[in-house]
Amino acid sequence: MIDVTIIGASGYTGGELIRLLEKHEKVRITGVSSRKYDGEAVYKVHQNLRGSDLVFKNLKPEDIDADLVFTATPHGYSMKIVPELVESGIKVIDLSGDYRFRDFSVYEKYYGLKHTNPLDAVYGLPEIYRSDIKKATLVANPGCFPTGAILSSFVLSKMGIVDRLVFDSKTGVSGGGISPNEAFHFPNVYDNVNPYNIVGHRHGPEIQEELKEFSNVLVSFTPHLVPVIRGILTTCHGFSNNINKSNDVTDFNVEDIHEEYKKQFKDEIFVKVLDIGEIPKLSSVRGSNFAHIGGFEVDETGRLVIISAIDNLVKGASGQAIHNMNIMFGFKEDESISHYGLAP
Amino acid sequence: MIDVTIIGASGYTGGELIRLLEKHEKVRITGVSSRKYDGEAVYKVHQNLRGSDLVFKNLKPEDIDADLVFTATPHGYSMKIVPELVESGIKVIDLSGDYRFRDFSVYEKYYGLKHTNPLDAVYGLPEIYRSDIKKATLVANPGCFPTGAILSSFVLSKMGIVDRLVFDSKTGVSGGGISPNEAFHFPNVYDNVNPYNIVGHRHGPEIQEELKEFSNVLVSFTPHLVPVIRGILTTCHGFSNNINKSNDVTDFNVEDIHEEYKKQFKDEIFVKVLDIGEIPKLSSVRGSNFAHIGGFEVDETGRLVIISAIDNLVKGASGQAIHNMNIMFGFKEDESISHYGLAP
Amino acid sequence: MIDVTIIGASGYTGGELIRLLEKHEKVRITGVSSRKYDGEAVYKVHQNLRGSDLVFKNLKPEDIDADLVFTATPHGYSMKIVPELVESGIKVIDLSGDYRFRDFSVYEKYYGLKHTNPLDAVYGLPEIYRSDIKKATLVANPGCFPTGAILSSFVLSKMGIVDRLVFDSKTGVSGGGISPNEAFHFPNVYDNVNPYNIVGHRHGPEIQEELKEFSNVLVSFTPHLVPVIRGILTTCHGFSNNINKSNDVTDFNVEDIHEEYKKQFKDEIFVKVLDIGEIPKLSSVRGSNFAHIGGFEVDETGRLVIISAIDNLVKGASGQAIHNMNIMFGFKEDESISHYGLAP
Amino acid sequence: MIDVTIIGASGYTGGELIRLLEKHEKVRITGVSSRKYDGEAVYKVHQNLRGSDLVFKNLKPEDIDADLVFTATPHGYSMKIVPELVESGIKVIDLSGDYRFRDFSVYEKYYGLKHTNPLDAVYGLPEIYRSDIKKATLVANPGCFPTGAILSSFVLSKMGIVDRLVFDSKTGVSGGGISPNEAFHFPNVYDNVNPYNIVGHRHGPEIQEELKEFSNVLVSFTPHLVPVIRGILTTCHGFSNNINKSNDVTDFNVEDIHEEYKKQFKDEIFVKVLDIGEIPKLSSVRGSNFAHIGGFEVDETGRLVIISAIDNLVKGASGQAIHNMNIMFGFKEDESISHYGLAP
Known part of the structure; x- marks a missing residue:
């Protein structure tokens, strides 16, 4: 059982992380952070999650005590908080674009941002980088x-x-x-x-x-x-x-x-x-x-x-992030993400 | 662990039953019946179920060896097979309209069919009839x-x-x-x-x-x-x-x-x-x-x-049917149907 | 041939008025007013109107020289400009809610606004009030x-x-x-x-x-x-x-x-x-x-x-407004609005 | 004023032809043919055309007396009726694929049909073939x-x-x-x-x-x-x-x-x-x-x-067909098809 916190939990990828992780047998969600909805019940924003007891808090990196943090934060913001988290020994899966490029100059050109905190990250596509992900401290979850x-x-x-x-x-x-x-x-x-x-x-x-x-x-x-x-x-x-x-x-x-x-x-x-x-x-x-x-x-x-x-939102974001987590922590790879697609 | 067979498994409610029951820890799907797709892999029809090994068979009531049968069959057809199943000691949850009415003359008026095999059934709305469902042999799953x-x-x-x-x-x-x-x-x-x-x-x-x-x-x-x-x-x-x-x-x-x-x-x-x-x-x-x-x-x-x-298709059909099954067999009520809604 | 000006022309009902009036044989559009898009070509906002030469202007009531003005303006704003237009002898068809009620206290209760400029208006539903519309100076176009x-x-x-x-x-x-x-x-x-x-x-x-x-x-x-x-x-x-x-x-x-x-x-x-x-x-x-x-x-x-x-947007707004105009000016009732629905 | 007949009038492109041609000032629709709906009012099938008096008839080529026929008929069927129409001196615009290819062997390969009645036709894309269309007897309306x-x-x-x-x-x-x-x-x-x-x-x-x-x-x-x-x-x-x-x-x-x-x-x-x-x-x-x-x-x-x-259905089919007609008969090119797109 690991403790997990989600930063940027009020967006779509944050909502998906909660939807899936609440049913994960090895995960305890210890924090769901949102600046905008501080103090609000999660199900008021993600109305499909009615039944969940989680409440948004505006968490600072220094407040976080977790084995793993998902940063479902905007491009440009992740780079501000990820290094501190990593340094404090927390594993991080970043769902933004901030750590996806080997060559940070490409990032800066295409995102129009100066990268202030470059760090080595593993590109979180399990079908290619599984063995690196297993050992990773920081995983950059691929773009959709x-x-x-x-x-x-x-x-x-x-x-x-x-x-x-x-x-x-x-x-x-x-x-x-x-x-x-x-x-x-x-x-x-x-x-x-x-x-x-x-x-x-x-x-x-x-x-x-x-x-x-x-x-x-x-x-x-x-x-x-x-x-x-x-x-x-x-x-x-x-x-x-x-x-x-x-x-x-x-x-x-x-x-x-x-x-x-x-x-x-x-x-x-x-x-x-x-x-x-x-x-x-x-x-x-x-x-x-x-x-x-x-x-x-x-x-x-x-x-x-x-x-x-x-x-x-799943294979292109939150599901793949959980897949990466499962690999990093040695869980069953499809734990909480094994369900079939919804059709019709 | 119980053995379950689905008759009429190639339709939407059949597909939903498979989607949900394949992840049910106490259920083994022992048969998925379809006249039209006899011999075809289930995932060729329900393409979201790619990964499933199930194969449609054209099953006759007398071929079925199961603890429970879901009849996801058309109105008018269920009444032809349900009595034989019930008599052979198999519990049945019928998703058609054939056994939903106490007063079979109302059925006959509104469905435009002669009811050839009236049987006592429990109306499978757990929020009203839970205690009857627990003891039921035949559950008539409510209309959507x-x-x-x-x-x-x-x-x-x-x-x-x-x-x-x-x-x-x-x-x-x-x-x-x-x-x-x-x-x-x-x-x-x-x-x-x-x-x-x-x-x-x-x-x-x-x-x-x-x-x-x-x-x-x-x-x-x-x-x-x-x-x-x-x-x-x-x-x-x-x-x-x-x-x-x-x-x-x-x-x-x-x-x-x-x-x-x-x-x-x-x-x-x-x-x-x-x-x-x-x-x-x-x-x-x-x-x-x-x-x-x-x-x-x-x-x-x-x-x-x-x-x-x-x-x-879920609360209005297959999910409610599984809820009824969970009640009938003393399983956790939300086993395999506890997941949240998919939003956005 | 009459001169027509549309105030609030950058919204949906404004766009519909232009779409239909540009093909009206008895109408010359002499002004399309928008505060936000002053100086912009109409087709840059309403991209379906590519081909039109019209350009938005920010028109004040005193600038307007027209036989008829459509006010496709928000509730609460129409009442600020309609009286001046009416006084200057221009006929007005107002597409907002400001003049729809006989009893202005009902308006004030349900729109949460003080009505500062009550005026007599004809409720512009031709199928009931055709003879009044014919003689009207101010028509309140009905809600959708x-x-x-x-x-x-x-x-x-x-x-x-x-x-x-x-x-x-x-x-x-x-x-x-x-x-x-x-x-x-x-x-x-x-x-x-x-x-x-x-x-x-x-x-x-x-x-x-x-x-x-x-x-x-x-x-x-x-x-x-x-x-x-x-x-x-x-x-x-x-x-x-x-x-x-x-x-x-x-x-x-x-x-x-x-x-x-x-x-x-x-x-x-x-x-x-x-x-x-x-x-x-x-x-x-x-x-x-x-x-x-x-x-x-x-x-x-x-x-x-x-x-x-x-x-x-048509019978519930701009088309009905043009129908009212056709009645007020003695044009063929279906001029420019006679086309069939678009199906499939 | 010309007399126009539409064969295959109960499909989508047929419906569009009627929708647009009924408002054409130089066209009289003298026949709308449908085998399936013989005797039925057009508006019962194309419910957007309620208000039209047209009635489907099952017309044979020999029954048709018109200046122009639109064949909005299936591939393989047009070739059976077009030659007879053309021989009888009627101009034809064919909306099927039967006459679109210069090289009939390509047609036969891709449509899987033997072409039994090859004829010279003009490819009806006015922006390229306007001068040929003007003189054409048979126009093959392009695919969408x-x-x-x-x-x-x-x-x-x-x-x-x-x-x-x-x-x-x-x-x-x-x-x-x-x-x-x-x-x-x-x-x-x-x-x-x-x-x-x-x-x-x-x-x-x-x-x-x-x-x-x-x-x-x-x-x-x-x-x-x-x-x-x-x-x-x-x-x-x-x-x-x-x-x-x-x-x-x-x-x-x-x-x-x-x-x-x-x-x-x-x-x-x-x-x-x-x-x-x-x-x-x-x-x-x-x-x-x-x-x-x-x-x-x-x-x-x-x-x-x-x-x-x-x-x-318009530029990709019926509207372009009418454009071709307008060119063939020297009408204003945009007569009955000048309206703007419907947005939103």
Whole structure:
């Protein structure tokens, strides 16, 4: 049994952490911090959590006595509190972007912020970095888009068979957070599709940095807001320079590729590789920590198409954070996150 | 540990039973029956259940060896198989309408079917009939609309203070089942509201029969299809004849009424009575077995308004069925159905 | 040809006025006023109006030279500018609530505002007040909920056969305006139903005031926000005291009632009375100035159900305002608002 | 004034033709044909058209006396009736895929049908083929996806600056037609994203055939079903081989490209070229015949992104068909299709 505190508990990812951790057999939630809702019952803000006894407190880092802290705090704020927590011997899983980059200059460029407290962190994608996570003190939980994009394609990069990947992602609105704004005003989203940051979105370089660990591949990324609450569906279009030069020859062998994906994920609880031609959809993973990967088809121009589906708040955020916690503390990997997706 | 079989497992309520029962510590699913999908892996139909090893079989009643059978079968079909199961000593929870009425002539009138196999059954609303359910051999799981409507109002009927109740219900589309038809064609439902069976819906007399167990009250019911997948929100408008006669005097005392609701449900895990003026919403109970009841306001004309929200597939069907099972077999009442709603 | 100015042109009703008036053969839009967007092209705010040359200006009442002004301004603001406009000889159609009530004390109670500039106005529901509108200087355009509710029921009040009416309304989100807030944050509305102001909504007394012009009837009103952009579907539950006293006898004669509705609206372009048992739906009137009225059924308890569907921004606001203008200036009544609803 | 008949009038594109043509000042609708609804009032099927006097008839080609026939009939059926109509001197605009391909063997491959009646037809995209359309006897109205894709990119192909284009399209459900099926069952679409035919969709070769008229470019296409009724948003990802070879140099000059688009469409009523960085969205064109084209950004890998938005039933089908008719008969090009999009 460990003591866990959540900072930034009034947002969507904070709410998800509480929803899942309250049912975790090895976890006691000892603090849920919110500046805005200090003293308020958690269920007044997260009304789905009616039944919980938790109450928000405005906790300072120095007040916290826990084995693990989740910082579900905004970019730029995490860096202010994480170092103090780490120094005091508390393990930290940070859900912000502050510690996701190896190269902090990339962070500073894409987040438009000076990084005042760089620290070594493990990138918390268990399917790649499990052994590092086990020993980590600070885990940088991946971004939601990068989770779906990297899972759909790092095997390709490992195989060294792609030169260019275009990730065309469709995301639910919960990725934008709990605060209302014009972009998420119901009449602006419903019955609509809104591309945004069509070039230069900050999750592009995060994907790029991870994929180039395996081989040299050019990464492009464009997100679209669709009228969905949860979920990111990523369409990964893959190209090889060999193919680009010749109209007629396709040298992607989908059977080999598919075989390699099956091998890579065969012991993974949360990644399901579908059959060739089977297509993932958001409803299959809604509310769950599963990632579904499918497609595996090549068209006449030599373009390879792979599709991944995740729940942005679970596998793309809080569920993956709990998965990381389970690994760090030697718990059963799927403890409290084993449930199936909610469909229909 | 008990052995459980689900008949009609390829529909939505069947899928929900599997989703929840696979995580139940005291249950082994020994059969999932479907005529249409005989031999098919369950996850090919219920794609959210990828990871399950279950395979549909076309099971005949005589093939079934189980402690409990859930019949998630269509109205009119349950009556053909339930008696044989019951006779062979298997407990049955029937999710169809076939055994919900005390008065089978009401069933025959509203379902337009001759009832060929009447049997005594317990109406499976645990908050009213827990002690009968404990001893039951056959439980008739309540309809989705009646669950929300009765929970919102049976206390009023017990108190004997209402003469007329109008239930104006808004339901998600999953209540209509997994088979496509014109009424559930996406462009007909999205961005739309469709009232249907505005008088004479078969769930009206089911509500009426239950409420009149407590006192004499006239029940009216009108359902509306809204662009939502799961959930029933019921607006219960209550009237007293005393009030109708006089414009100025309101004799509903909301504090007393609210107090009575709090008392009635104080030991119930799944029913949450909100404060006076707090309003339930579907998102708070989505995917969960909770029922939220709120509102408790009276307008200047003496109309009392109470609102209830449930997930039609969980509290309104499969979750409640599992709750009944837990009671029948002495398990923890919320085993496998204790999780919170999925919000946002 | 008349000169028309719109004050408050950057909101939804302002945008609708422009959308429709730009195609009006007898209207020249001489001003579109917005404080916030002074100097901005209209199509930058209302992106569907790309192609329009109009530019927002911050117009003061004294700057306006027009035959008619639409004030699509917030409650409380209209009363500050309408009197000056009227005095200067300009006709005004006010889309706010400021001039809708005969009894200004009701306004002050329900809007929580002191009314500083009471004026006589004609209630702009053409189907009732056409002859007054023809001669009006100031028209108070009805509220969106009252438009649907009154059209569904004033015939009943005229017939003198109902003692109580309960309007249970389901509205799209555009009724809440163009400004984002928590209630209209996409994840709070989508896949959800939100009742609000379940008693005491300010549109209740507006309905009450109009219906009691015909006979004494008690009016109750409860609105619900549904995941829809446009449209109000109103379920009108009607009761007679005679019926309340006796369980068995229904004295509503739906054929007579239906006949009376047909008669009342036979020359109305915009009100369509459906056959008995036919049910209106929002998609049939989407984007149009039509009101569909249907249902006309009585249940076993003697409750009468009538359903109306309108587009809240057109028949419930800007389209009806243009209808009023057409009447005031002797134009063809359906000029620029004759198009059908957009379905699917 | 011309006489027009619509065959296949009970589907979505048929309904749209009626909705728009009934307000056309130069058109008399002399026949609306439907086998299924012979004798039924049009407004019983298309309930938004309540007010129309039209009645479906089951018309044979030989019964038709008209200046123009729209065949809104299924693929494979048009080819059976179009030749007879054309021979009898009637002009035809065919909304099916039967006459869209220059190379009928491509049609046969992708539609899986033997083409029994090949005829010369003009591809009805007015922005490219206006002068041919003016003189045409048979116009093949473009597919919905090709309309959005070609408009977003034919200028690039004309400029000869792209080697590869990937069209990642997001479509509303109305593109799938009025008949319910599993793919369009509400719970399968809502809150979900469904990619389909991720390679090999029949609209890919249609786009390819048109774009290669200008220069040699490889076309890839993947459609996704999103929870939207109307609209196709196409994300066009463009690549040049020059760029692929070098990570650092971008030789797309977006200012030049944007200038070329502005020039190309400067006299087009229905195509709006947005500023560089402005992003089209479906809500801006909903229900209208407009196409919005925007984006025009290049990322660090040299990928060019252009976005187009259309209403699939209007610019992608019936509106464009009427545009073609207006050109063929010398009417004002925007007669009956000049209205703005419906937003919010």
